[in-house]
Amino acid sequence: MKDEGWRGLVRRITRITRDPSGAEDVVQSAMVRMLEYRRANTLSNPEGFVARAAVNLAIDERRQRARRPEEALDFVEDALADAGPLQDEVLRARERLARLKLGLARLSPRTREVFLLHRLEGLKYREIAERLGITVSAVEKHVAKAALFLTKWTETW
Known part of the structure:
Protein backbone atom coordinates (compact mmCIF):
# COMPACT_ATOMS: atom_id res chain seq x y z
CA MET A 1 0.00 0.00 0.00
CA LYS A 2 1.42 3.37 -0.99
CA ASP A 3 2.25 5.84 1.77
CA GLU A 4 -0.52 8.31 0.82
CA GLY A 5 -3.07 5.49 0.71
CA TRP A 6 -1.93 4.33 4.15
CA ARG A 7 -2.20 7.84 5.64
CA GLY A 8 -5.61 8.41 4.08
CA LEU A 9 -6.88 5.13 5.47
CA VAL A 10 -5.48 5.93 8.93
CA ARG A 11 -7.28 9.32 8.81
CA ARG A 12 -10.51 7.61 7.80
CA ILE A 13 -10.22 5.07 10.62
CA THR A 14 -9.36 7.85 13.08
CA ARG A 15 -12.63 9.58 12.18
CA ILE A 16 -14.55 6.35 12.77
CA THR A 17 -12.86 5.35 16.04
CA ARG A 18 -11.98 8.81 17.33
CA ASP A 19 -8.78 7.18 18.53
CA PRO A 20 -5.73 8.49 16.64
CA SER A 21 -3.37 6.23 18.56
CA GLY A 22 -5.40 3.12 17.78
CA ALA A 23 -6.15 3.87 14.12
CA GLU A 24 -2.75 2.70 12.89
CA ASP A 25 -3.18 -0.51 14.90
CA VAL A 26 -6.52 -1.12 13.19
CA VAL A 27 -4.99 -0.59 9.73
CA GLN A 28 -2.06 -2.83 10.64
CA SER A 29 -4.47 -5.55 11.76
CA ALA A 30 -6.30 -5.23 8.44
CA MET A 31 -2.98 -5.63 6.60
CA VAL A 32 -2.27 -8.81 8.57
CA ARG A 33 -5.73 -10.15 7.69
CA MET A 34 -5.11 -9.42 4.00
CA LEU A 35 -1.73 -11.20 4.07
CA GLU A 36 -3.23 -14.23 5.80
CA TYR A 37 -6.13 -14.34 3.34
CA ARG A 38 -3.77 -14.00 0.36
CA ARG A 39 -1.82 -17.09 1.43
CA ALA A 40 -4.71 -19.35 0.48
CA ASN A 41 -6.70 -17.20 -1.97
CA THR A 42 -6.19 -15.01 -4.99
CA LEU A 43 -6.78 -11.37 -4.27
CA SER A 44 -7.36 -9.00 -7.17
CA ASN A 45 -7.61 -5.82 -5.08
CA PRO A 46 -5.44 -6.01 -1.94
CA GLU A 47 -5.82 -2.29 -1.17
CA GLY A 48 -9.60 -2.56 -1.32
CA PHE A 49 -9.47 -5.62 0.93
CA VAL A 50 -7.35 -3.75 3.49
CA ALA A 51 -9.61 -0.68 3.38
CA ARG A 52 -12.80 -2.73 3.88
CA ALA A 53 -11.24 -4.85 6.63
CA ALA A 54 -9.94 -1.74 8.44
CA VAL A 55 -13.35 -0.06 8.31
CA ASN A 56 -15.02 -3.24 9.60
CA LEU A 57 -12.47 -3.57 12.41
CA ALA A 58 -12.93 0.11 13.33
CA ILE A 59 -16.70 -0.26 13.45
CA ASP A 60 -16.37 -3.39 15.62
CA GLU A 61 -14.02 -1.56 17.95
CA ARG A 62 -16.39 1.40 18.23
CA ARG A 63 -19.30 -0.95 19.02
CA GLN A 64 -17.26 -2.67 21.73
CA ARG A 65 -16.41 0.68 23.29
CA ALA A 66 -20.10 1.66 23.17
CA ARG A 67 -21.03 -1.40 25.22
CA ARG A 68 -18.76 -0.30 28.05
CA PRO A 69 -20.78 1.99 30.36
CA GLU A 70 -17.83 4.23 31.29
CA GLU A 71 -17.34 5.06 27.63
CA ALA A 72 -20.98 5.51 26.66
CA LEU A 73 -20.48 9.25 26.27
CA ASP A 74 -17.73 8.63 23.68
CA PHE A 75 -20.25 6.74 21.55
CA VAL A 76 -22.64 9.70 21.66
CA GLU A 77 -19.82 11.98 20.55
CA ASP A 78 -18.98 9.59 17.72
CA ALA A 79 -22.60 9.51 16.59
CA LEU A 80 -22.81 13.30 16.56
CA ALA A 81 -19.41 13.88 14.98
CA ASP A 82 -19.25 14.84 11.33
CA ALA A 83 -17.83 11.87 9.44
CA GLY A 84 -17.00 14.03 6.42
CA PRO A 85 -13.48 15.10 5.58
CA LEU A 86 -11.92 18.16 7.15
Missing part, protein backbone atom coordinates in the same frame (compact mmCIF):
# COMPACT_ATOMS: atom_id res chain seq x y z
CA GLN A 87 -11.86 21.35 5.08
CA ASP A 88 -8.11 21.23 4.46
CA GLU A 89 -8.44 17.60 3.32
CA VAL A 90 -11.16 18.62 0.86
CA LEU A 91 -8.98 21.43 -0.48
CA ARG A 92 -5.97 19.13 -0.92
CA ALA A 93 -8.13 16.49 -2.59
CA ARG A 94 -9.52 19.07 -5.04
CA GLU A 95 -6.01 20.27 -5.84
CA ARG A 96 -4.82 16.69 -6.42
CA LEU A 97 -7.84 15.98 -8.60
CA ALA A 98 -7.21 19.09 -10.72
CA ARG A 99 -3.56 18.10 -11.12
CA LEU A 100 -4.54 14.53 -11.99
CA LYS A 101 -6.98 15.79 -14.63
CA LEU A 102 -4.13 17.76 -16.21
CA GLY A 103 -1.98 14.64 -16.20
CA LEU A 104 -4.74 12.53 -17.73
CA ALA A 105 -5.19 15.13 -20.47
CA ARG A 106 -1.53 14.65 -21.44
CA LEU A 107 -2.04 10.93 -22.12
CA SER A 108 -2.93 9.70 -25.59
CA PRO A 109 -6.70 9.22 -26.03
CA ARG A 110 -6.42 5.41 -26.20
CA THR A 111 -4.14 5.17 -23.16
CA ARG A 112 -6.43 7.48 -21.19
CA GLU A 113 -9.51 5.46 -22.21
CA VAL A 114 -7.92 2.13 -21.23
CA PHE A 115 -6.63 3.53 -17.93
CA LEU A 116 -10.01 5.02 -16.98
CA LEU A 117 -11.88 1.85 -17.93
CA HIS A 118 -9.60 -0.08 -15.60
CA ARG A 119 -9.30 2.37 -12.69
CA LEU A 120 -12.70 4.09 -12.68
CA GLU A 121 -15.02 1.44 -14.06
CA GLY A 122 -13.06 -1.42 -12.51
CA LEU A 123 -12.98 -3.50 -15.69
CA LYS A 124 -10.49 -6.35 -15.90
CA TYR A 125 -7.87 -6.28 -18.65
CA ARG A 126 -9.68 -9.03 -20.57
CA GLU A 127 -12.95 -7.08 -20.47
CA ILE A 128 -11.25 -3.92 -21.73
CA ALA A 129 -9.54 -5.85 -24.52
CA GLU A 130 -12.86 -7.33 -25.66
CA ARG A 131 -14.65 -3.97 -25.47
CA LEU A 132 -11.99 -2.11 -27.46
CA GLY A 133 -11.01 -4.91 -29.81
CA ILE A 134 -7.36 -4.99 -28.73
CA THR A 135 -5.17 -7.62 -27.10
CA VAL A 136 -4.81 -8.07 -23.36
CA SER A 137 -1.12 -7.34 -23.83
CA ALA A 138 -1.98 -3.97 -25.37
CA VAL A 139 -4.26 -3.20 -22.43
CA GLU A 140 -1.44 -4.06 -20.00
CA LYS A 141 0.93 -1.75 -21.87
CA HIS A 142 -1.56 1.15 -21.88
CA VAL A 143 -2.26 0.78 -18.16
CA ALA A 144 1.46 0.54 -17.36
CA LYS A 145 2.23 3.56 -19.54
CA ALA A 146 -0.48 5.63 -17.86
CA ALA A 147 0.51 4.53 -14.36
CA LEU A 148 4.18 5.29 -14.99
CA PHE A 149 3.42 8.70 -16.46
CA LEU A 150 0.96 9.66 -13.69
CA THR A 151 3.38 8.48 -11.01
CA LYS A 152 6.09 10.74 -12.40
CA TRP A 153 3.55 13.53 -12.97
CA THR A 154 2.48 13.46 -9.32
CA GLU A 155 5.92 13.10 -7.72
CA THR A 156 6.25 16.87 -7.33
CA TRP A 157 3.04 17.33 -5.33
Whole structure:
Protein backbone atom coordinates (compact mmCIF):
# COMPACT_ATOMS: atom_id res chain seq x y z
CA MET A 1 0.00 0.00 0.00
CA LYS A 2 1.42 3.37 -0.99
CA ASP A 3 2.25 5.84 1.77
CA GLU A 4 -0.52 8.31 0.82
CA GLY A 5 -3.07 5.49 0.71
CA TRP A 6 -1.93 4.33 4.15
CA ARG A 7 -2.20 7.84 5.64
CA GLY A 8 -5.61 8.41 4.08
CA LEU A 9 -6.88 5.13 5.47
CA VAL A 10 -5.48 5.93 8.93
CA ARG A 11 -7.28 9.32 8.81
CA ARG A 12 -10.51 7.61 7.80
CA ILE A 13 -10.22 5.07 10.62
CA THR A 14 -9.36 7.85 13.08
CA ARG A 15 -12.63 9.58 12.18
CA ILE A 16 -14.55 6.35 12.77
CA THR A 17 -12.86 5.35 16.04
CA ARG A 18 -11.98 8.81 17.33
CA ASP A 19 -8.78 7.18 18.53
CA PRO A 20 -5.73 8.49 16.64
CA SER A 21 -3.37 6.23 18.56
CA GLY A 22 -5.40 3.12 17.78
CA ALA A 23 -6.15 3.87 14.12
CA GLU A 24 -2.75 2.70 12.89
CA ASP A 25 -3.18 -0.51 14.90
CA VAL A 26 -6.52 -1.12 13.19
CA VAL A 27 -4.99 -0.59 9.73
CA GLN A 28 -2.06 -2.83 10.64
CA SER A 29 -4.47 -5.55 11.76
CA ALA A 30 -6.30 -5.23 8.44
CA MET A 31 -2.98 -5.63 6.60
CA VAL A 32 -2.27 -8.81 8.57
CA ARG A 33 -5.73 -10.15 7.69
CA MET A 34 -5.11 -9.42 4.00
CA LEU A 35 -1.73 -11.20 4.07
CA GLU A 36 -3.23 -14.23 5.80
CA TYR A 37 -6.13 -14.34 3.34
CA ARG A 38 -3.77 -14.00 0.36
CA ARG A 39 -1.82 -17.09 1.43
CA ALA A 40 -4.71 -19.35 0.48
CA ASN A 41 -6.70 -17.20 -1.97
CA THR A 42 -6.19 -15.01 -4.99
CA LEU A 43 -6.78 -11.37 -4.27
CA SER A 44 -7.36 -9.00 -7.17
CA ASN A 45 -7.61 -5.82 -5.08
CA PRO A 46 -5.44 -6.01 -1.94
CA GLU A 47 -5.82 -2.29 -1.17
CA GLY A 48 -9.60 -2.56 -1.32
CA PHE A 49 -9.47 -5.62 0.93
CA VAL A 50 -7.35 -3.75 3.49
CA ALA A 51 -9.61 -0.68 3.38
CA ARG A 52 -12.80 -2.73 3.88
CA ALA A 53 -11.24 -4.85 6.63
CA ALA A 54 -9.94 -1.74 8.44
CA VAL A 55 -13.35 -0.06 8.31
CA ASN A 56 -15.02 -3.24 9.60
CA LEU A 57 -12.47 -3.57 12.41
CA ALA A 58 -12.93 0.11 13.33
CA ILE A 59 -16.70 -0.26 13.45
CA ASP A 60 -16.37 -3.39 15.62
CA GLU A 61 -14.02 -1.56 17.95
CA ARG A 62 -16.39 1.40 18.23
CA ARG A 63 -19.30 -0.95 19.02
CA GLN A 64 -17.26 -2.67 21.73
CA ARG A 65 -16.41 0.68 23.29
CA ALA A 66 -20.10 1.66 23.17
CA ARG A 67 -21.03 -1.40 25.22
CA ARG A 68 -18.76 -0.30 28.05
CA PRO A 69 -20.78 1.99 30.36
CA GLU A 70 -17.83 4.23 31.29
CA GLU A 71 -17.34 5.06 27.63
CA ALA A 72 -20.98 5.51 26.66
CA LEU A 73 -20.48 9.25 26.27
CA ASP A 74 -17.73 8.63 23.68
CA PHE A 75 -20.25 6.74 21.55
CA VAL A 76 -22.64 9.70 21.66
CA GLU A 77 -19.82 11.98 20.55
CA ASP A 78 -18.98 9.59 17.72
CA ALA A 79 -22.60 9.51 16.59
CA LEU A 80 -22.81 13.30 16.56
CA ALA A 81 -19.41 13.88 14.98
CA ASP A 82 -19.25 14.84 11.33
CA ALA A 83 -17.83 11.87 9.44
CA GLY A 84 -17.00 14.03 6.42
CA PRO A 85 -13.48 15.10 5.58
CA LEU A 86 -11.92 18.16 7.15
CA GLN A 87 -11.86 21.35 5.08
CA ASP A 88 -8.11 21.23 4.46
CA GLU A 89 -8.44 17.60 3.32
CA VAL A 90 -11.16 18.62 0.86
CA LEU A 91 -8.98 21.43 -0.48
CA ARG A 92 -5.97 19.13 -0.92
CA ALA A 93 -8.13 16.49 -2.59
CA ARG A 94 -9.52 19.07 -5.04
CA GLU A 95 -6.01 20.27 -5.84
CA ARG A 96 -4.82 16.69 -6.42
CA LEU A 97 -7.84 15.98 -8.60
CA ALA A 98 -7.21 19.09 -10.72
CA ARG A 99 -3.56 18.10 -11.12
CA LEU A 100 -4.54 14.53 -11.99
CA LYS A 101 -6.98 15.79 -14.63
CA LEU A 102 -4.13 17.76 -16.21
CA GLY A 103 -1.98 14.64 -16.20
CA LEU A 104 -4.74 12.53 -17.73
CA ALA A 105 -5.19 15.13 -20.47
CA ARG A 106 -1.53 14.65 -21.44
CA LEU A 107 -2.04 10.93 -22.12
CA SER A 108 -2.93 9.70 -25.59
CA PRO A 109 -6.70 9.22 -26.03
CA ARG A 110 -6.42 5.41 -26.20
CA THR A 111 -4.14 5.17 -23.16
CA ARG A 112 -6.43 7.48 -21.19
CA GLU A 113 -9.51 5.46 -22.21
CA VAL A 114 -7.92 2.13 -21.23
CA PHE A 115 -6.63 3.53 -17.93
CA LEU A 116 -10.01 5.02 -16.98
CA LEU A 117 -11.88 1.85 -17.93
CA HIS A 118 -9.60 -0.08 -15.60
CA ARG A 119 -9.30 2.37 -12.69
CA LEU A 120 -12.70 4.09 -12.68
CA GLU A 121 -15.02 1.44 -14.06
CA GLY A 122 -13.06 -1.42 -12.51
CA LEU A 123 -12.98 -3.50 -15.69
CA LYS A 124 -10.49 -6.35 -15.90
CA TYR A 125 -7.87 -6.28 -18.65
CA ARG A 126 -9.68 -9.03 -20.57
CA GLU A 127 -12.95 -7.08 -20.47
CA ILE A 128 -11.25 -3.92 -21.73
CA ALA A 129 -9.54 -5.85 -24.52
CA GLU A 130 -12.86 -7.33 -25.66
CA ARG A 131 -14.65 -3.97 -25.47
CA LEU A 132 -11.99 -2.11 -27.46
CA GLY A 133 -11.01 -4.91 -29.81
CA ILE A 134 -7.36 -4.99 -28.73
CA THR A 135 -5.17 -7.62 -27.10
CA VAL A 136 -4.81 -8.07 -23.36
CA SER A 137 -1.12 -7.34 -23.83
CA ALA A 138 -1.98 -3.97 -25.37
CA VAL A 139 -4.26 -3.20 -22.43
CA GLU A 140 -1.44 -4.06 -20.00
CA LYS A 141 0.93 -1.75 -21.87
CA HIS A 142 -1.56 1.15 -21.88
CA VAL A 143 -2.26 0.78 -18.16
CA ALA A 144 1.46 0.54 -17.36
CA LYS A 145 2.23 3.56 -19.54
CA ALA A 146 -0.48 5.63 -17.86
CA ALA A 147 0.51 4.53 -14.36
CA LEU A 148 4.18 5.29 -14.99
CA PHE A 149 3.42 8.70 -16.46
CA LEU A 150 0.96 9.66 -13.69
CA THR A 151 3.38 8.48 -11.01
CA LYS A 152 6.09 10.74 -12.40
CA TRP A 153 3.55 13.53 -12.97
CA THR A 154 2.48 13.46 -9.32
CA GLU A 155 5.92 13.10 -7.72
CA THR A 156 6.25 16.87 -7.33
CA TRP A 157 3.04 17.33 -5.33
